[in-house]
Amino acid sequence: MTQGRTSTPDVIVIGGGAIGLTVAWRAAERGLRTILLEHGGVGGGTSHHAAGMLAPVAEAIAGEESLLELGLASASAWPAFAAELGDVGYTACGTLLVARDADEAATLEREIALRRRFGLSVERLRASEARRREPGLAPTLRLALDVADDHAVDPRRLCRALVAAIRGAGGDVREGTAVAGVEVSRDRVTGVRLADGAVLAAGDVVIAAGAWAGELAGVGEPVPLRPVKGQILRLHDPAGPGLLRRVIRMGPAYVVPRGDGRYVIGATSEERGFDRTVTAGAMFELLRDASELVPGVSEWVVDEFTAGLRPGTPDNLPAIGPGSVPGLHWAVGHRRGGILLAPVTAQLVVDGLTGDPPEGVFTPRRFARAAA
Amino acid sequence: MDPLIIAGRELRSRLILGSGGFDNHELLAAACREAEAEICTVALRRLPDPTHPRGSIVDVLDEVGVEVLPNTAGCFTARDAVTTAHLAREAFGTDWIKLEVIGDDRTLLPDAVELVAAAEELVDEGFTVLPYTTDDPVLARRLEDVGCAAVMPLGSPIGSGMGMCNPYNLSIIIERARVPVVLDAGVGTASDAALALELGCDAVLCASAISRAHDPVAMARAVRLGIEAGRLARGAGRIPRRRYAEASTSMAGMPALDVPAAAE
Numbered sequence: 001m002t003q004g005r006t007s008t009p010d011v012i013v014i015g016g017g018a019i020g021l022t023v024a025w026r027a028a029e030r031g032l033r034t035i036l037l038e039h040g041g042v043g044g045g046t047s048h049h050a051a052g053m054l055a056p057v058a059e060a061i062a063g064e065e066s067l068l069e070l071g072l073a074s075a076s077a078w079p080a081f082a083a084e085l086g087d088v089g090y091t092a093c094g095t096l097l098v099a100r101d102a103d104e105a106a107t108l109e110r111e112i113a114l115r116r117r118f119g120l121s122v123e124r125l126r127a128s129e130a131r132r133r134e135p136g137l138a139p140t141l142r143l144a145l146d147v148a149d150d151h152a153v154d155p156r157r158l159c160r161a162l163v164a165a166i167r168g169a170g171g172d173v174r175e176g177t178a179v180a181g182v183e184v185s186r187d188r189v190t191g192v193r194l195a196d197g198a199v200l201a202a203g204d205v206v207i208a209a210g211a212w213a214g215e216l217a218g219v220g221e222p223v224p225l226r227p228v229k230g231q232i233l234r235l236h237d238p239a240g241p242g243l244l245r246r247v248i249r250m251g252p253a254y255v256v257p258r259g260d261g262r263y264v265i266g267a268t269s270e271e272r273g274f275d276r277t278v279t280a281g282a283m284f285e286l287l288r289d290a291s292e293l294v295p296g297v298s299e300w301v302v303d304e305f306t307a308g309l310r311p312g313t314p315d316n317l318p319a320i321g322p323g324s325v326p327g328l329h330w331a332v333g334h335r336r337g338g339i340l341l342a343p344v345t346a347q348l349v350v351d352g353l354t355g356d357p358p359e360g361v362f363t364p365r366r367f368a369r370a371a372a
Numbered sequence: 373m374d375p376l377i378i379a380g381r382e383l384r385s386r387l388i389l390g391s392g393g394f395d396n397h398e399l400l401a402a403a404c405r406e407a408e409a410e411i412c413t414v415a416l417r418r419l420p421d422p423t424h425p426r427g428s429i430v431d432v433l434d435e436v437g438v439e440v441l442p443n444t445a446g447c448f449t450a451r452d453a454v455t456t457a458h459l460a461r462e463a464f465g466t467d468w469i470k471l472e473v474i475g476d477d478r479t480l481l482p483d484a485v486e487l488v489a490a491a492e493e494l495v496d497e498g499f500t501v502l503p504y505t506t507d508d509p510v511l512a513r514r515l516e517d518v519g520c521a522a523v524m525p526l527g528s529p530i531g532s533g534m535g536m537c538n539p540y541n542l543s544i545i546i547e548r549a550r551v552p553v554v555l556d557a558g559v560g561t562a563s564d565a566a567l568a569l570e571l572g573c574d575a576v577l578c579a580s581a582i583s584r585a586h587d588p589v590a591m592a593r594a595v596r597l598g599i600e601a602g603r604l605a606r607g608a609g610r611i612p613r614r615r616y617a618e619a620s621t622s623m624a625g626m627p628a629l630d631v632p633a634a635a636e
Binding site: 314 | 395396397398399401419428429586588
């Protein structure tokens with residue numbers, strides 16, 4: 001690791017979403033000369049669409065205990081992380097998982113049992129108690145689960161704050177700079193080649209380009225990534241804030257209150273390549289579910305209907321840490337959890353950059369082994 | 373197990389997998405292997421580009437050597453289903469189509485009228501049509517009459533996991549059908565699959581029970597073994613049900629072990 005006043009940066013981070021920005025910030029803070037390259041505008045890709053749920057407990061899945069642990073670690077880092085950055089719209093709002101009928105209640109009971117088996121702190125609520133806590137919920141409620149520790153943040157404000165933080169720590173953020181591939185010489189990363197042909201040298205390169213990372217050349221054994229499309233609505237309540245305090249979730253659908261009268265309703269999960277069109281059917285289904293759950297939704301004003309592309313790996317786990325080429329690091333594949341996992345991911349990547357690489361289930365090398 | 377023959381084609385596996393509910397590609401691949409499935413059905417609407425189905429799930433199935441059976445899930449009219457079948461034929465180079473025409477999106481029950489219309493048209497065009505149908509023996513008969521290569525009645529609604537709610541109707545379908553009968557929906561766990569084969573179904577299609585289990589790979593194996601057990605039991609000839617006990621060993625001729633030893 002070359003440090004000091006040379007013109008060659010220590011680290012180039014490819015990708016200016018929440019993950020890349022956080023990595024760049026933490027690297028710059030550690031005294032590494034850091035440049036972040038973003039092909040569009042920072043925070044303009046998947047982070048632009050993300051709802052910003054910090055919900056490891058609500059999202060816990062049987063068989064993905066390692067991801068749950070990573071998520072819990074990151075969630076516990078979030079309050080201090082948010083405080084360092086200033087106002088990023090972090091709200092300790094809590095989350096309610098709800099069921100409308102007997103079928104959904106049976107499914108929710110199974111989810112409750114799973115969370116208790118994992119030793120997670122959750123509170124089973126009868127419908128009347130859930131509605132006392134969230135009076136905006138429809139009377140046709142059957143059962144709810146209060147997850148007090150699952151919160152939310154505004155990813156757009158987060159990304160803006162991160163850019164300021166990187167620059168404040170002496171790092172460089174370059175937008176509109178597309179990277180064609182990674183430069184490798186004598187089996188070691190030496191920098192990146194830009195789309196315009198220019199070469200930027202660097203000691204280490206971190207790939208944080210999300211679903212687009214698969215298009216980079218020269219990365220050795222690449223992490224297999226595919227986009228998982230999510231259509232998502234942004235709305236506001238003309239009557240102002242207050243209809244909902246907590247995040248409300250029902251199966252894969254959710255309503256996230258920003259605390260200021262703005263809301264996010266999401267999201268579909270579709271395997272449609274890099275398609276980012278928005279469809280009538282998705283909008284209908286999202287609004288149907290949300291308004292059945294929270295009748296007041298009908299009065300909200302629709303501000304945006306967009307589609308983002310979550311970066312998915314074959315095993316649904318992120319790939320974090322050194323890759324197969326020395327000097328190359330990955331921070332990709334966070335799927336629905338990129339905002340939640342940004343603090344812990346940056347920690348692990350910077351550990352790797354400073355000579356203490358993480359090992360274990362999230363290593364990007366697991367795919368090279370699988371292919372061998 | 374003896375092979376299953378659909379439209380002249382021999383299949384070793386009597387378990388057809390459904391890809392619905394799998395969002396984890398590694399789990400899907402592992403479940404395919406453990407299920408020893410030869411065929412996995414994929415909704416054409418789930419593909420990135422139906423005309424160029426490479427990428428995502430189709431590649432995963434290719435890699436584990438499982439053949440894709442395209443289906444028309446999400447179609448609500450015969451016209452939609454026929455169009456989707458055409459796309460599938462072009463994309464996969466197969467005439468096989470699992471025909472689904474759904475009546476409403478709360479129950480996901482088949483629309484009988486549209487289903488028969490679509491089946492007739494597709495059979496005329498040379499498709500091998502495998503229709504998802506209700507457990508109505510008359511409708512099953514109509515589908516067979518228009519030339520479907522199998523009938524695929526539901527045990528209970530898609531994803532409900534309620535098993536076979538009307539085994540009497542299903543047994544009538546099985547008795548009368550001259551094409552294979554594949555139980556297409558409602559399997560919740562391995563015993564449901566075993567019961568279907570015991571009843572006389574030729575095969576089982578299973579998606580949610582496996583993909584939404586806490587451990588899909590273990591459930592894939594369990595359902596495969598359930599099918600094997602059910603098929604064996606069907607052939608083995610079960611005993612009749614009766615109301616009173618019947619000792620498995622006859623009382624007659626038993627040694628009188630409690631007789632005290634002869635007095636000295």
